[in-house]
Amino acid sequence: MVNTLIINIIVYVGRTLLIRFLRFILKGKILYFLLTFIINIIWIGFIFTLIFVITPDFGIVIVSFLIVAISLTFKDRINNIASGIMLLLSNTIEVGDLIETNGIEGIVTEITLNYTKLQNFMGLETYLPNTNVYNSSIKKFTNRGLQSSIKEHNNGMEDKGFLKNLKKLKSIISKDEKFTRYLMVVEIPFIVKPIEITNRLDIVFDKYDKILGIRPYYYVNETLKDRVSISFQILSKNTGLIVAYKNKFMKEVLYHLIPEEILLDSEYKTIEDLKKNGII
Secondary structure (H helix, E strand, O other), rough: HHHHHHHHHHHHHHHHHHHHHHHEEEEEEEEEEHHHHHHHHHHHHHHHHHHHOOOOOOOHHHHHHHHHHHHHHHHHHHHHHHHHHHHHOOOOOOOOOOEOOOOEEEEEEOOOOOOEEEOOOOEEEEEEHHHHHHHEEHHHEEEEEOOHHHHHHHHHOOOOHHHHHHHHHHHHOOOOOEEEEEEEEEEEOOOHHHHHHHHHHHHHHHHHHHHHHEEEEEEEEEEEEEEEEEEEEEOOHHHHHHHHHHHHHHHHHHHHHOOHHHHHHHOOOOOOHHHOOOOO
């Protein structure tokens, strides 16, 4: 019994040191979680062995009780860990992706066996249990390939600048690079003819082509009696740039489309005021 106790102490110390070493070397990687899980299973096996040595008559009863107690106590935790393993193995989402799930929109900054951490556009971090993420719908803004973007845009091609940028987009497709695409839909008064939109927005799209690395584009969804619905898409291989510039991009777009409406509805009465206060 003494030998078994000494062996368990040695195993416990070795387990603790090994897990710390693996955390330092493989932090955040799926291999770390798998190795840690295996090490803990082995350690539990040694504990059960010690129990049988100390109380052989009641070993089976104790082990059965522990199994039932652990199953009931850690049911949610086990489901959470299983969901975390599925998320990590399936690569449904990855660190750096811009997603929307459970009503929260943000960048994935960490995925562990217990939770997924999102950072929203205000910089606030939210920890979501993996069970909630795995069992909920996920809207991904970060993907590989741009076939869907091109197809959608060809259905309502309005921006001639997009054609100039098509070669760059095809290059991203061929290299299977990740990119983030963010869609924004606005309705504006029908004071701008659709044919004039491209000319008004060229200066904005040229500016953000340099900032984001990919030229934004738009298409008209529908025109009503007094309003027009327009979809704008901004794209970049850098998710952080999308988050940082999406609001400013839309402000500049609206200013160039309907400057009179913006000045009328805001506290700023001149274009210089808008520029001075960072509106455009």
